[in-house]
Amino acid sequence: MDRASAGAAAGNDERAVLMMDFLVELWRFMRVRKKFWLLPILIMMVVFGGLVVLTEGSAFAPFIYTLF
Amino acid sequence: MRILGISAFYHDSAAALVEDGRIVAAAQEERFTRKKHDASFPHNAVRYCLDAADAKLREIDHVAFYEKPFLKFERLLETYVALAPRGFRSFRMAIPLWLKEKLFQKSLLRNELREFDEDFGSEKLLFAEHHLSHAASAFYPSPFDKAAVLTMDGVGEWATTSAAIGDGNRLEIFQEIHFPHSLGLLYSAITYYTGFKVNSGEYKVMGLAPYGEPKYAELILDHLIDLKPDGSFRLDISYFDYCTGLTMTNERFAKLFGQPVRSPDQLLTSFHMDVAASIQAVLEEAVLRLTRSLASRSGVRNLCLAGGVALNCVANGKVLRDGRFDRLWIQPAAGDAGGAVGAALAAFHQFKSGPRNIAATDGMSGALLGPEFSQSQIERRLTACGARFAVLDEDDMIEATAKALSDQLAVGWFQGRMEFGPRSLGARSILGDPRPPTMQKNLNLKVKYRESFRPFAPAVLREDVADWFELDSDSPYMLIVADVTKHKRRAMSAEEQSLFGIDKLNITRSEIPAVTHVDYSARIQTVSTETNPRFHRLLTRFKARTGCSVLVNTSFNVRGEPIVCTPEDAFRCFMGNELDVLVVGNCVLRKSEQNPDLKQDYSSAFDLD
Numbered sequence: 001m002d003r004a005s006a007g008a009a010a011g012n013d014e015r016a017v018l019m020m021d022f023l024v025e026l027w028r029f030m031r032v033r034k035k036f037w038l039l040p041i042l043i044m045m046v047v048f049g050g051l052v053v054l055t056e057g058s059a060f061a062p063f064i065y066t067l068f
Numbered sequence: 069m070r071i072l073g074i075s076a077f078y079h080d081s082a083a084a085l086v087e088d089g090r091i092v093a094a095a096q097e098e099r100f101t102r103k104k105h106d107a108s109f110p111h112n113a114v115r116y117c118l119d120a121a122d123a124k125l126r127e128i129d130h131v132a133f134y135e136k137p138f139l140k141f142e143r144l145l146e147t148y149v150a151l152a153p154r155g156f157r158s159f160r161m162a163i164p165l166w167l168k169e170k171l172f173q174k175s176l177l178r179n180e181l182r183e184f185d186e187d188f189g190s191e192k193l194l195f196a197e198h199h200l201s202h203a204a205s206a207f208y209p210s211p212f213d214k215a216a217v218l219t220m221d222g223v224g225e226w227a228t229t230s231a232a233i234g235d236g237n238r239l240e241i242f243q244e245i246h247f248p249h250s251l252g253l254l255y256s257a258i259t260y261y262t263g264f265k266v267n268s269g270e271y272k273v274m275g276l277a278p279y280g281e282p283k284y285a286e287l288i289l290d291h292l293i294d295l296k297p298d299g300s301f302r303l304d305i306s307y308f309d310y311c312t313g314l315t316m317t318n319e320r321f322a323k324l325f326g327q328p329v330r331s332p333d334q335l336l337t338s339f340h341m342d343v344a345a346s347i348q349a350v351l352e353e354a355v356l357r358l359t360r361s362l363a364s365r366s367g368v369r370n371l372c373l374a375g376g377v378a379l380n381c382v383a384n385g386k387v388l389r390d391g392r393f394d395r396l397w398i399q400p401a402a403g404d405a406g407g408a409v410g411a412a413l414a415a416f417h418q419f420k421s422g423p424r425n426i427a428a429t430d431g432m433s434g435a436l437l438g439p440e441f442s443q444s445q446i447e448r449r450l451t452a453c454g455a456r457f458a459v460l461d462e463d464d465m466i467e468a469t470a471k472a473l474s475d476q477l478a479v480g481w482f483q484g485r486m487e488f489g490p491r492s493l494g495a496r497s498i499l500g501d502p503r504p505p506t507m508q509k510n511l512n513l514k515v516k517y518r519e520s521f522r523p524f525a526p527a528v529l530r531e532d533v534a535d536w537f538e539l540d541s542d543s544p545y546m547l548i549v550a551d552v553t554k555h556k557r558r559a560m561s562a563e564e565q566s567l568f569g570i571d572k573l574n575i576t577r578s579e580i581p582a583v584t585h586v587d588y589s590a591r592i593q594t595v596s597t598e599t600n601p602r603f604h605r606l607l608t609r610f611k612a613r614t615g616c617s618v619l620v621n622t623s624f625n626v627r628g629e630p631i632v633c634t635p636e637d638a639f640r641c642f643m644g645n646e647l648d649v650l651v652v653g654n655c656v657l658r659k660s661e662q663n664p665d666l667k668q669d670y671s672s673a674f675d676l677d
Contacts (some may be wrong), residue, residue: 027173029139033142035142041145042145
């Protein structure tokens with residue numbers, strides 16, 4: 001593996017760890033706040049949120065609007 | 069232990085550094101970026117705080133953020149769900165922003181902080197609740213061992229008002245009022261309705277209020293806010309648009325008052341003055357009920373205030389005179405910028421159980437917590453700007469400034485560390501003689517380029533405050549309003565008394581008309597040798613020349629511009645408006661001696677606030 005691809009792999013690993021941290025914290029937050037009814041909304045949003053980030057927003061936007 | 073506090077991403081981002089419970093440095097990002105109310109991550113303020121403590125980020129034990137993003141997101145979602153399908157437009161704008169950025173604030177903060185330390189890990193990050201940050205910023209730097217703490221603002225996560233008890237190094241919030249019921253948002257709604265900018269125009273509503281009569285106070289109490297005897301309240305949200313829309317008020321609100329929302333370029337009429345007077349009266353009543361109930365419930369005699377509503381110095385003055393509390397201390401950076409200080413202090417005392425050392429005056433060092441420049445740096449920087457200046461020794465500089473002021477010249481005064489918080493307190497100030505009847509109008513229109521109705525604040529020698537104002541306690545942060553004493557007032561003729569609105573402004577109401585509002589009130593800053601010795605010397609010298617121990621003290625900027633931070637900012641502002649003299653450290657600059665080619669068109673350089 002050359003240096004550039006090793007760096008990219010490390011970056012991807014770090015992003016995955018960060019996302020896992022985020023989900024764990026979100027779960028803990030809902031448990032403490034007893035707001036499990038937010039879960040379906042949040043799952044939808046996090047999934048679409050990921051797509052929004054990946055697509056930088058604009059191209060994906062109309063798709064979200066039709067769903068909400 | 070060193071803790072860096074950060075407030076950011078909403079408005080007025082700032083950073084503060086606390087070392088073993090002592091506030092070492094604090095600054096707002098807007099002062100560095102020159103963008104008023106800058107909400108971006110405070111890179112410059114963080115860099116300044118680290119430099120001031122001579123520390124690297126890796127030597128910092130924790131970084132404390134001033135609010136909890138998940139809780140805020142929960143509030144947003146629940147509000148949208150509760151009010152659906154109304155609010156779709158607002159939802160459509162807010163949610164992408166949250167999903168792209170704000171929900172991931174922990175990683176965002178971590179990434180931003182890696183600019184200062186590439187190994188910075190998120191395990192160092194702590195999050196304090198918004199109102200705990202405000203309460204901590206009010207209690208921990210206060211000179212009280214035990215105190216009741218009241219915080220009131222627009223909204224944080226859920227809380228809009230909270231009551232707490234501080235005792236030693238512990239601070240417990242015991243009551244909260246939640247969104248959408250908010251005194252701050254009610255005041256902001258009127259700010260919007262009277263044509264001023266929300267989050268910055270609230271001062272103008274407060275300044276406008278004395279010109280009007282509280283004719284609509286009953287209407288507000290009958291329809292907009294249900295105010296209970298203990299100070300708790302509920303708003304009728306059917307009159308407001310902020311939960312679901314992109315404005316503060318709706319059609320129903322306008323119908324209730326009988327006039328549409330004023331546009332910023334529309335003339336201010338007696339109607340707007342009456343509306344301002346009415347909301348001010350209602351706010352004062354609500355705050356007094358809250359503080360009275362807090363006094364009887366807590367049984368303590370000291371009160372600390374913070375949150376944006378605590379910047380309403382007219383209400384603060386009434387709380388002090390109400391006598392339920394013996395002593396009152398208000399965080400000078402009561403708005404969200406002060407959350408940076410509060411988050412860091414909460415992390416140290418609450419989270420780390422760090423001990424508290426109570427300072428005799430307070431722990432804010434006169435709010436002089438920002439950058440400073442040595443005399444040699446000042447000379448080098450001014451020379452690089454092309455400024456022509458004389459360097460005097462301290463006594464001559466004070467004498468020259470006092471003389472310029474007594475000659476009724478407008479003076480820019482730049483000394484020592486910059487203030488933290490929205491007020492200029494004699495470190496980055498524009499000063500003037502309060503005695504000439506034309507000073508207020510001239511300073512407003514020619515130096516500050518702002519509305520002529522806005523009053524100026526007096527800075528007065530602490531030892532002389534009772535001679536000039538109906539106040540005999542400290543007000544070092546210009547956060548208490550009191551009346552000019554009766555023997556300094558001038559009796560008005562019947563004709564003058566019959567004037568109304570802004571026409572009242574041109575009447576000379578006291579020996580110090582430039583700082584006397586139309587109702588004889590003044591927003592007082594007491595100056596003592598402990599917190600600001602150089603400014604105290606200047607006031608003393610001015611008194612020796614004129615017999616008057618009061619100066620006009622207004623922020624060193626023009627309308628819409630952040631207060632100056634560096635000698636270069638001060639020189640630019642000096643060359644852009646009609647200031648006559650600029651004093652930076654021991655350098656004295658006169659406008660008539662400057663190179664005219666360096667003049668700037670400053671009147672439209674900044675967006676109006």
